[in-house]
Amino acid sequence: MKTIQYFNFKNSLAALNFYEQHLGAANIHRVGGDDEMFKDMPEEYQVDGDFTMHATFEILGQTFYCSDTWKNKKIDNSGAIVTFTFDYNNEDERQQAVTFFENAINGGCVATMELGQTEWSPLYGMFNDPFGVTWMISAEE
Incomplete structure (x- = not known):
């Protein structure tokens, strides 16, 4: 399942x-x-x-x-959150995460937390898309 x-x-x-x-x-x-x-x-x-x-x-x-x-009624997706986790030590996964985040911001998404190191993750970032969905990137070591 x-x-x-x-x-x-x-x-x-x-x-x-x-x-x-x-x-x-x-x-x-x-x-x-x-x-x-x-x-x-x-x-x-x-x-x-x-x-x-x-x-x-x-x-x-x-x-x-x-x-x-x-009937195409307006909807508030502000509670919808998607989190992608990846292995920080896997260079391919790390680069995919960085590229995904950069493409999103360059495409018009708004960073709510810039991609970088945090206390809980060596690489973490969040952005909102124009449709109200929040996307997160979170590395695990």
Whole structure:
């Protein structure tokens, strides 16, 4: 058994595009509201192709799910936090973490704690993305 973070967004297409461009999201699979499987839904539940019924994507090898909020209602994701932990002594993992953080900040995310050494981690940082999600990087020795 495992756990997978599931996000709801007012506009999943915008989030998926941002995550792909700036957080390195890959293997994006999206089911829009116009998918054939929804053709027989009652009219009041019909949505257009821009509406994301369900999507999956990977960042740093981890899987995430998302969908749009019903009728694209605004949602506050400020409580959603994702933490990536990695082996500080593994140079490849450390570089992936640094690159991920730098790309996020260069892409428009806001650092709430700059990437650096803390009392609890040799390399730790936090940032918020434009969709209200907080992302953390935390090295373990």
